[in-house]
Amino acid sequence: MVAVKGSKQYKMRVVPYRPLxxxxxxxVVVALFIVAVLGTYQYGNYKGRELQAEAIAERDSLRVEVREQTEDAERLRQEVANLKLGAQVDRKASEDVRTEVIDLKNKVAELQEVISFYKGLMSPTANKRGLTIGSLNVISTGAGRRYEYKLVVQQLATNHKMLSGFLNFKIVGRQGELPMTLSLKDVSDNVSYDNIKLRFKYFQTLEGQLVLPDGFEPQRIELLAKSSGKDSVTVEKKFGWLVQES
Incomplete structure (x- = not known):
């Protein structure tokens, strides 16, 4: 055999021809591949069903837990609502009791004042007889400078007779820097004259509303009552400007 210089020589082997x-x-390779694919599919399907079952079980467990937590939260909310309602009821009851006690105390004070008033009328002391200026109340109406007033003029005597006379009602204060005196007729629609007519046997009540002018600052109320007749009596009394809340 003649060798060709410069080329690499490979050994040759004769292989039988077997097309099958x-x-x-x-x-076989295709079958193994199919088996592997089917096995993988079945395994994945099995694991998927297993994981799905676990997920469903966990979901059901979470649902139960959520339901229990929701029931607990609702129960706690109801307990809180009951406690709040109980506290409100207790507070309202306490306020009602306190208000009732205050009202009863005020009524007792009013009754004691009325009893003292009538005792004074029927059984006056020796140095406290004749025409007398009793109580004066000025009450706020809550409407600007409008007030209610109530004045009692009375006759203290053991033998009451009809008493006639007049009452002069003045409000003393300041308008800015200047002193000013207002008659009741200047600020009240219930009065038409400076001298208010008096005629009573036991007592007379003067009441109504008054409106102070803007800028006027009241300081006191000055009252002068005078009975008519041969035993005429003049009584004067001053009250500081004190307003009661309605």
Missing amino acids: YAVTIAA
Whole structure:
């Protein structure tokens, strides 16, 4: 054999020609691939069902837990609502009791004042007889400078007779820097004259509303009552400007 210089020589081997062998190998490879795919699918399907079952079980467990937590939260909310309602009821009851006690105390004070008033009328002391200026109340109406007033003029005597006379009602204060005196008729629609007519046997009540002018600052109320007749009596009394809340 003549060798060609410069080229690499490879050994040659004779292989028998078997066409079915290659087909068989290919079929086996394909079968193994299919088996592997089917096995993987079945395994994945099995694991998927297993994971799904676990997820469903966990979901059901969470649902139960959420339901229990919701019931507990609702129960706690109801307990809080009951406690709040109980506290409100207790507070309202306490306020009602306190208000009732205050009202009863005020009524007792009013009754004691009325009893003292009538005792004074029917059984006056020796140095406290004749025409007398009793109580004066000025009450706020809550409407600007409008007030209610109530004045009692009375006759203290053991033998009451009809008493006539007049009452002069003045409000003393300041308008800015200047002193000013207002008659009741200047600020009240209930009075038409400076001298208010008096005529009573036991007592007379003067009441109504008054409106102070803007800028006027009241300081006191000055009252002068005078009975008519031969035993005429003049009584004067001053009250500081004190307003009661309605």
